[in-house]
Amino acid sequence: MASPRQWQVAPSLKKSNSELAELNLPFIIEQILHNRGLDKVAEIRQFLGLESFSADLKDFSQLSLAVEVIVKHIKAGNLIVVYGDYDADGVTASTILLETLAILKAKTRIWLPDRVTEGYGLNTGAIDEIAQWGAKLIITVDTGIRNKQEVAYAQKKGLEVIVTDHHRESPDPAEWPDCLIINPTMTREHYPCKFLAGVGVAYKLVQAIVERSTLSDNQKKTLERRCLDLVALGTIADCVPLLMENRQLVKEGVEIMNTRRRIGLEELARVAQISGDINEWNISWQLAPRINVAGRLDHANSAYRLLTTKDQAEAAQIADDLNQKNNERQQKTQEIVDFCLSELLELQADDSLLIFVSPRQDPWPEGIIGLVAGRLTERTGKPVIVITKGEQGYKGSGRSNVENFSLIALLEEVASDLDRYGGHAGACGFNLKVRQLPNFLTNIKKLAAKKLANLDLRPKLFIDGVLPIKDIDMNIAEWIEKLAPFGQANPEPKFVAHHEVIDDVSTAGLSQQHLKLRFGNYWALAFGQAEDYSDLRPGQLVDLVYNLGINRYNNHAELQLKIIDLRRINN
Numbered sequence: 041m042a043s044p045r046q047w048q049v050a051p052s053l054k055k056s057n058s059e060l061a062e063l064n065l066p067f068i069i070e071q072i073l074h075n076r077g078l079d080k081v082a083e084i085r086q087f088l089g090l091e092s093f094s095a096d097l098k099d100f101s102q103l104s105l106a107v108e109v110i111v112k113h114i115k116a117g118n119l120i121v122v123y124g125d126y127d128a129d130g131v132t133a134s135t136i137l138l139e140t141l142a143i144l145k146a147k148t149r150i151w152l153p154d155r156v157t158e159g160y161g162l163n164t165g166a167i168d169e170i171a172q173w174g175a176k177l178i179i180t181v182d183t184g185i186r187n188k189q190e191v192a193y194a195q196k197k198g199l200e201v202i203v204t205d206h207h208r209e210s211p212d213p214a215e216w217p218d219c220l221i222i223n224p225t226m227t228r229e230h231y232p233c234k235f236l237a238g239v240g241v242a243y244k245l246v247q248a249i250v251e252r253s254t255l256s257d258n259q260k261k262t263l264e265r266r267c268l269d270l271v272a273l274g275t276i277a278d279c280v281p282l283l284m285e286n287r288q289l290v291k292e293g294v295e296i297m298n299t300r301r302r303i304g305l306e307e308l309a310r311v312a313q314i315s316g317d318i319n320e321w322n323i324s325w326q327l328a329p330r331i332n333v334a335g336r337l338d339h340a341n342s343a344y345r346l347l348t349t350k351d352q353a354e355a356a357q358i359a360d361d362l363n364q365k366n367n368e369r370q371q372k373t374q375e376i377v378d379f380c381l382s383e384l385l386e387l388q389a390d391d392s393l394l395i396f397v398s399p400r401q402d403p404w405p406e407g408i409i410g411l412v413a414g415r416l417t418e419r420t421g422k423p424v425i426v427i428t429k430g431e432q433g434y435k436g437s438g439r440s441n442v443e444n445f446s447l448i449a450l451l452e453e454v455a456s457d458l459d460r461y462g463g464h465a466g467a468c469g470f471n472l473k474v475r476q477l478p479n480f481l482t483n484i485k486k487l488a489a490k491k492l493a494n495l496d497l498r499p500k501l502f503i504d505g506v507l508p509i510k511d512i513d514m515n516i517a518e519w520i521e522k523l524a525p526f527g528q529a530n531p532e533p534k535f536v537a538h539h540e541v542i543d544d545v546s547t548a549g550l551s552q553q554h555l556k557l558r559f560g561n562y563w564a565l566a567f568g569q570a571e572d573y574s575d576l577r578p579g580q581l582v583d584l585v586y587n588l589g590i591n592r593y594n595n596h597a598e599l600q601l602k603i604i605d606l607r608r609i610n611n
Contacts, residue, residue: 126335132274182238239274281529336407
């Protein structure tokens with residue numbers, strides 16, 4: 041039976057680019073770089089770390105003004121409150137800014153909103169309490185760009201506000217907050233890396249503050265670099281493109297993470313059962329989910345304490361608790377996904393936009409409906425919206441991987457049915473009252489059916505190029521390693537090999553759940569797929585999509601193939 045996923049192989053380069061000859065790239069590596077939009081020597085050299093990314097902080101139009109305001113409040117001994125978000129990006133951004141300000145003798149406190157009772161962004165209740173603390177300045181991180189009214193409210197309370205964010209501003213300048221704003225995505229800004237994470241923007245502010253200080257050059261460099269571990273963590277967690285400056289920040293940050301590990305990260309690595317050095321995969325799939333679960337199922341303050349504590353026992357206790365909550369999150373997410381898939385078969389298998397609403401008597405946790413939507417769109421290829429009953433009405437989250445289709449554009453056309461909404465093409469969130477739900481469901485289904493009518497909704501597997509197994513070698517694999525760190529916009533390369541003959545079949549793992557196939561001199565491993573391909577035998581012809589890497593152990597290195605997808609060919 042053919043794979044349900046559509047294999048989409050990138051168009052092949054016709055010939056090698058002569059301008060790249062000095063780099064001595066294997067042709068398949070040149071193809072991979074081309075697939076990521078990299079064709080010029082200068083940008084490839086930067087990508088490979090042969091040249092550093094350079095940008096001028098002056099390209100942020102209001103950064104220097106923001107630093108002056110911050111310095112003014114530090115000198116006056118005023119309380120500065122960092123107002124973050126409850127996800128890993130927001131928590132890491134809050135942490136690096138607070139740690140830097142504390143070292144510079146600023147008086148500081150943090151506010152991380154509760155996902156359920158406060159929701160995303162600034163809110164007047166929090167502002168009231170912050171004002172009661174006697175604060176004089178609020179600095180937002182990873183939030184604030186859509187909080188014009190809340191910023192005005194804070195200013196009426198006698199608070200200055202600086203917004204640092206990376207989300208898109210309103211297309212109407214009249215809706216921008218009337219305060220200093222540091223946000224590279226804004227049309228008025230000229231900073232070259234437009235897709236910094238929230239923690240990346242906070243880091244730019246940290247750099248500017250440190251540069252303005254009276255510290256020595258060595259002290260400044262040390263202070264800037266000490267927080268790069270969290271910059272890497274937050275950047276990977278927020279799934280921003282790992283290109284340009286993000287790529288450099290992550291590479292340096294991961295190195296620092298492995299040379300000077302925070303107690304909290306050490307304990308988090310322990311509960312995640314990470315042995316040896318941490319890499320971007322560990323961060324994306326093991327560390328970040330455990331940081332995020334604090335804001336999903338409890339409160340993000342626990343994640344903040346984990347990252348900042350100097351007490352081993354406290355770090356161990358928090359890490360154990362987050363690990364337990366992450367296990368609960370995984371179990372609950374899978375339960376809801378299974379429920380939705382069973383409902384899909386019964387009710388809406390033919391719909392182009394899939395919408396799932398939690399049972400009113402048993403609402404789903406608000407913190408995981410986005411994860412559920414993501415899982416379902418991966419399984420089905422279709423855009424998915426998941427809705428649950430909240431304290432004040434319904435909350436929804438949507439995900440989509442469909443080209444030429446935007447979830448946020450869809451919501452804009454049904455905005456009259458919504459109380460609040462936001463997001464971008466591939467992800468969205470919204471609030472609506474109970475009485476609004478029927479109209480919303482009717483209107484958005486009709487609208488989506490029109491917009492998706494002529495689009496290909498099959499799940500797609502994007503492949504970098506054709507690479508027969510006979511053509512692989514250690515040189516290609518070593519070049520692939522140089523392309524790391526992998527992540528958004530720079531995925532681990534995938535190759536397709538056609539009409540390969542299986543020479544041997546075996547299984548591996550404690551439960552023999554992994555499939556091993558030998559092609560000539562090379563073994564390929566399909567994790568957890570032994571049962572799916574139990575009928576495969578030596579001599580069978582297959583097409584396969586795979587990753588190519590190097591397995592290093594005991595001073596030995598050998599090529600390693602990881603099977604992503606496989607199609608049987610009738611002999």
